[in-house]
Amino acid sequence: MSGVAVVRDLLVGVDVGGSKIAVLVADKGLSPRGRYTLPTTVGAPARAADVVVGAIAAAVGDAGATVDSIAGVGIGVPGRVDPLNGTVSLAVNLGWNDLELGTPVAERLGAPVRIENDVRAAAAGLHERGVLGDVADLAYLSIGTGIAAGVVLDGRLHRGVRGLAGEIGHVVVDAAGPTCPCGLRGCLETLAAGPAVARRAAAAIAAGGTSSLAALGDLTAADVYEAAAAGDTLAAEIAADVGAHIARAVHLLVMTYDVEVVVIGGGVAGAGDAFLDPILRALDRLRDASALAREVLRPGVVHLLPSGSEAGAWGAVTLARAAASGERPSPAAADRLSPVEGREVGDE
Amino acid sequence: MSGVAVVRDLLVGVDVGGSKIAVLVADKGLSPRGRYTLPTTVGAPARAADVVVGAIAAAVGDAGATVDSIAGVGIGVPGRVDPLNGTVSLAVNLGWNDLELGTPVAERLGAPVRIENDVRAAAAGLHERGVLGDVADLAYLSIGTGIAAGVVLDGRLHRGVRGLAGEIGHVVVDAAGPTCPCGLRGCLETLAAGPAVARRAAAAIAAGGTSSLAALGDLTAADVYEAAAAGDTLAAEIAADVGAHIARAVHLLVMTYDVEVVVIGGGVAGAGDAFLDPILRALDRLRDASALAREVLRPGVVHLLPSGSEAGAWGAVTLARAAASGERPSPAAADRLSPVEGREVGDE
Numbered sequence: 170m171s172g173v174a175v176v177r178d179l180l181v182g183v184d185v186g187g188s189k190i191a192v193l194v195a196d197k198g199l200s201p202r203g204r205y206t207l208p209t210t211v212g213a214p215a216r217a218a219d220v221v222v223g224a225i226a227a228a229v230g231d232a233g234a235t236v237d238s239i240a241g242v243g244i245g246v247p248g249r250v251d252p253l254n255g256t257v258s259l260a261v262n263l264g265w266n267d268l269e270l271g272t273p274v275a276e277r278l279g280a281p282v283r284i285e286n287d288v289r290a291a292a293a294g295l296h297e298r299g300v301l302g303d304v305a306d307l308a309y310l311s312i313g314t315g316i317a318a319g320v321v322l323d324g325r326l327h328r329g330v331r332g333l334a335g336e337i338g339h340v341v342v343d344a345a346g347p348t349c350p351c352g353l354r355g356c357l358e359t360l361a362a363g364p365a366v367a368r369r370a371a372a373a374i375a376a377g378g379t380s381s382l383a384a385l386g387d388l389t390a391a392d393v394y395e396a397a398a399a400g401d402t403l404a405a406e407i408a409a410d411v412g413a414h415i416a417r418a419v420h421l422l423v424m425t426y427d428v429e430v431v432v433i434g435g436g437v438a439g440a441g442d443a444f445l446d447p448i449l450r451a452l453d454r455l456r457d458a459s460a461l462a463r464e465v466l467r468p469g470v471v472h473l474l475p476s477g478s479e480a481g482a483w484g485a486v487t488l489a490r491a492a493a494s495g496e497r498p499s500p501a502a503a504d505r506l507s508p509v510e511g512r513e514v515g516d517e
Numbered sequence: 518m519s520g521v522a523v524v525r526d527l528l529v530g531v532d533v534g535g536s537k538i539a540v541l542v543a544d545k546g547l548s549p550r551g552r553y554t555l556p557t558t559v560g561a562p563a564r565a566a567d568v569v570v571g572a573i574a575a576a577v578g579d580a581g582a583t584v585d586s587i588a589g590v591g592i593g594v595p596g597r598v599d600p601l602n603g604t605v606s607l608a609v610n611l612g613w614n615d616l617e618l619g620t621p622v623a624e625r626l627g628a629p630v631r632i633e634n635d636v637r638a639a640a641a642g643l644h645e646r647g648v649l650g651d652v653a654d655l656a657y658l659s660i661g662t663g664i665a666a667g668v669v670l671d672g673r674l675h676r677g678v679r680g681l682a683g684e685i686g687h688v689v690v691d692a693a694g695p696t697c698p699c700g701l702r703g704c705l706e707t708l709a710a711g712p713a714v715a716r717r718a719a720a721a722i723a724a725g726g727t728s729s730l731a732a733l734g735d736l737t738a739a740d741v742y743e744a745a746a747a748g749d750t751l752a753a754e755i756a757a758d759v760g761a762h763i764a765r766a767v768h769l770l771v772m773t774y775d776v777e778v779v780v781i782g783g784g785v786a787g788a789g790d791a792f793l794d795p796i797l798r799a800l801d802r803l804r805d806a807s808a809l810a811r812e813v814l815r816p817g818v819v820h821l822l823p824s825g826s827e828a829g830a831w832g833a834v835t836l837a838r839a840a841a842s843g844e845r846p847s848p849a850a851a852d853r854l855s856p857v858e859g860r861e862v863g864d865e
Contacts, residue, residue, distance in 0.1 A: 306678045318773075322677075327670060329775020330654045331813065336772050339809060341765050344691075352807030417689050424684050425773045427677020459700030461687060465679065 177240040177280070179232065180493060181225050182485030184287060185211060185246045187314060190221065192228035193482035197240070197490070199298060203232025214265050218273035225278065239280040243488025244270065245287035245481050247315070249332055255284045283492035286332065287311075287481050292319025293326040294484030295432060301472065306428040308335070309480070310418065311435035312444075316358045320426055327426075337418060338362065361414040363437045366390035369407050378403045394440035412447025419448070420455060423465045434474035445473045525588040525628070527580060528841060529573050530833030532635060533559060533594045535662060538569065540576035541830035545588070545838070547646065551580025562613050566621035573626065587628040591836025592618065593635035593829050595663070597680055603632045631840035634680065635659075635829050640667025641674040642832030643780060649820065654776040656683070657828070658766065659783035660792075664706045668774055675774075685766060686710065709762040711785045714738035717755050726751045742788035760795025767796070768803060771813045782822030793821045 179202065184191040188210055194203035205228035211217040221244065229236055248265060249258050255271015275282040285293075292309035294300075301307060305324040311317055316338035320327045327334050338358040339351050346355025347365075359365055367388040374383045380403035382388055382396050396404035419431045438444055452471065455462040474480055527550065532539040536558055542551035553576035559565040569592065577584055596613060597606050603619015623630040633641070640657035642648075649655060653672040659665055664686035668675045675682050686706040687699050694703025695713075707713055715736040722731045728751035730736055730744050744752035767779045786792055800819065803810040822828055 322670070322675060327774075329670075330777045331775055333813060334773065334775035336775075339807075340769050340772050342690075344761070344765070349807075351809045353803065353810060354806075413692070417692070421688050421769075421773075424688050425682065425769075426675075427679055427682035427684075429678045455701065458702075459687075459697075461699045462701060465681060 175237040177238060177493075179229060179234055179238045179240055180486050180489035181228065181239055181242045182482045182487075182489050183221055183225060183242065183244045184479075184481035184485050185221070185244060186287075186481070187247065190224050191479070191482050192224045193479060193486055194228045194232040194234075195486045195489075197493075199486065199490075203228050203230070203234075205231055214268045217265070217268060217270060218277065221270070221274055222277045225274075236278050236280075239278055241489040241491070241493030242274060242278060242280055242282045243290065243485035243490075243492060244274070244282065244284045245290035245485040245488065246270070246284065247287050250284050250286050251332065252283060252285055252328075255282060257284065281492040281495070283488040285484075285488050286317075286319070287484070288317045289319035289326060289328065289332075289335065290484035290488050291434070291480040292321050292335075292484070294487040295480060296321040296324065296326075297487045297490075298483060300478075301430055301432065304430050306426070307430045307432060308422045308426060308428045309432045309434060309474075310337075310415075310422065312362060312415065312433060312437040313435035314363055316362050316418070316435075318422055320422075320428065322426060322428070337421065340421070342414060342417065357414060357418060361411045361418070363390040366393050366407060366411055366437065369410075370404060373403055373407065380404060390437045391440055394437075394443040398440075398443040408443060409447045409450070412444075412449075413451040413454075415448045416451030416455060419452065419471055420462065420466060423470065427465070429470075430472060431470060432472045432474055434478065434480050438473060439476045441473075441476070523585040525586060525841075527577060527582055527586045527588055528834050528837035529576065529587055529590045530830045530835075530837050531569055531573060531590065531592045532827075532829035532833050533569070533592060534635075534829070535595065538572050539827070539830050540572045541827060541834055542576045542580040542582075543834045543837075545841075547834065547838075551576050551578070551582075553579055562616045565613070565616060565618055566625065569618070569622055570625045573622075584626050584628075587626055589837040589839070589841030590622060590626060590628055590630045591638065591833035591838070591840060592622070592630065592632045593638035593833040593836065594618070594632065595635050598632050598634050599680065600631060600633055600676075603630060605632065629840040629843070631836040633832075633836050634665075634667070635832070636665045637667035637674055637676065637680075637683065638832035638836050639782070639828040640669050640683075640832070642835040643828060644669040644672065644674075645835045645838075646831060648826075649778050649780065652778050654774070655778045655780060656770045656774060656776045657780045657782065657822075658685075658763075658770065660710060660763065660781060660786050661784035662711055664710050664766070664783075666770055668770075668776065670774060670776070685769065688769070690762060690765065705762060705766055709759045709766070711738040714741050714755060714759055714785065717758075718752060721751055721755065728752060738785045739788055742785075742791040746788075746791040756791060757795045757798070760792075760797075761799040761802075763796045764799030764803060767800065767819055768810065768814065771818065775813070777818075778820060779818060780820045780822055782826065782828050786821060787824045789821075789824070 180195045182193045190207040192205045207224045211220045256269050258267045271282045271284050288311045307321050309319040318335035320335050339356045341355050342357045343355035347359040349356035349359045370393045381401045393404045397408040528543045530541045538555040540553045555572045559568045594605050605616045619630045619632050636659045655669050657667040666683035668683050687704045689703050690705045691703035695707040697704035697707045718741045729749045741752045745756040
């Protein structure tokens with residue numbers, strides 16, 4: 170009966186992005202306790218667990234604690250995830266394929282780990298934290314390097330049988346459109362994701378268009394929206410067309426899932442009003458044309474996530490809470506398609 | 518203690534279509550016991566309950582019983598339904614708007630009544646009856662006068678907050694396409710529903726195209742598929758383009774909901790191979806182009822409902838079973854958007 174029992178009361182959310190790793194430490198009441206951002210990403214798969222654990226240790230230190238205080242860890246990654254065994258596959262931007270990340274992190278920290286796709290984790294976090302109030306059916310539409318949606322239906326994260334639900338970046342929206350890296354033509358991503366916005370501006374300038382952007386080097390989507398906000402016509406036209414595509418994506422999400430609210434976030438959404446206004450104008454055009462669209466696209470159907478919302482990190486914190494509670498990841502559907510040994514990572 | 522207690526052991530499913538009413542009577546083990554088809558539809562809203570009750574009485578008679586034996590009634594209608602109060606709204610093809618159908622039918626029969634959109638009822642029925650085996654995540658894609666999907670996720674019918682989930686007939690698939698009666702341009706229905714198939718063939722002939730269809734009067738989608746099967750090039754080209762649209766709709770359903778199986782049915786699907794083969798060829802093209810498409814569009818992802826499957830009537834029978842069991846329609850989401858007095862029709 171001697172010795173001091175360490176209270177495991179910290180939840181750690183890790184948002185693994187393509188260019189940085191953001192760690193958020195919270196207490197069980199979901200108040201923030203510490204943060205750490207690593208300005209590089211994980212590097213080689215073999216080092217991924219070490220890098221993640223190092224970032225976690227730094228964030229827990231920022232909270233004035235040690236890793237002994239960790240009750241649970243959640244990790245959001247931009248790829249497909251098997252939450253039952255903590256394996257990440259097809260995280261193309263990270264160079265990962267079939268990387269077992271959950272078990273090594275859990276073993277190093279002695280705490281349970283839950284891994285989920287970053288967009289789906291963010292959607293679950295927005296719901297669990299009640300960011301939009303008492304809304305049980307919502308979609309989180311992330312517009313960044315890629316486009317994907319995380320969907321909460323009737324209060325529960327909808328993963329689908331393969332954990333791919335909401336991958337609308339690869340829905341074909343223009344059968345005659347550009348070829349997507351996925352192989353199909355005219356996927357939503359080829360027309361409205363960040364790289365597409367930049368590429369479309371560069372192509373319009375190369376085709377003789379006049380724009381303040383011509384003076385810049387490698388364009389980014391942020392450059393295009395900044396120019397549009399400053400009155401650049403070429404940039405504004407691209408922003409308008411991208412807005413029309415995203416408005417139709419919002420309409421698609423509402424018509425398929427019949428959710429109450431669509432929250433838009435992701436790197437490109439950080440451009441703020443220059444990004445949002447063309448979407449709102451396009452939604453108004455849909456409403457003007459159609460009584461059905463007016464009904465399903467109610468005023469306030471779209472919310473833009475304020476920059477600094479840390480939706481990914483907070484989503485990972487809610488994963489951490491689930492891991493800490495011993496709650497099982499929803500196994501039924503995944504089990505049926507490809508049976509795996511059902512266990513919580515870090516159980517033993 | 519005198520008198521004979523009537524055993525209420527019959528489930529009655531009513532499939533209200535645009536041109537007929539089909540009633541299927543089953544026992545609680547879901548074996549068919551009787552049928553009746555009224556070759557006209559319900560007529561004026563004021564008479565709708567009478568017409569439905571008359572058809573039910575005839576079908577129960579065919580089962581050698583009387584309406585006293587009815588344990589529950591399910592009604593599938595092509596429109597939006599509030600299952601809590603049994604009200605049908607926006608059943609455009611029936612000329613109904615805000616028709617209270619559940620209560621009068623329940624009162625006349627003295628049995629509980631459950632009403633649902635016909636496509637969603639069919640999807641729930643396909644799942645409950647295990648028509649596709651042990652599949653908990655499926656979409657039923659109905660291609661007829663309109664296009665809609667009913668979706669079962671994780672074993673439960675997904676209705677959405679307004680009961681509109683799966684209305685993909687009004688997803689914009691070609692922003693430059695024809696104007697839809699809903700007001701938007703290029704909705705899937707304007708390119709691939711039955712009337713669109715017929716209209717596209719007529720337009721191609723009017724534009725000088727050569728086809729055996731030119732000798733016919735008012736074309737139907739069935740005419741077009743029959744001609745395509747007989748080798749008519751113009752008809753086959755339309756069938757191919759429609760098949761490509763439907764294949765992309767299947768892809769859309771899989772990418773949004775991540776279901777395991779998509780079952781295609783509805784009036785147009787009755788054309789059989791001439792309808793299905795172009796869809797399968799288009800799915801193969803998607804698979805050839807994309808590893809991701811290959812993975813989500815596994816062999817066998819698409820099933821064509823055999824004609825004579827009575828998916829609508831069987832879906833209504835499963836509604837009847839729910840009504841008979843006293844099971845509550847899922848109220849939470851609908852309640853939140855527009856509070857209604859929550860009660861089972863026929864409770865009192």
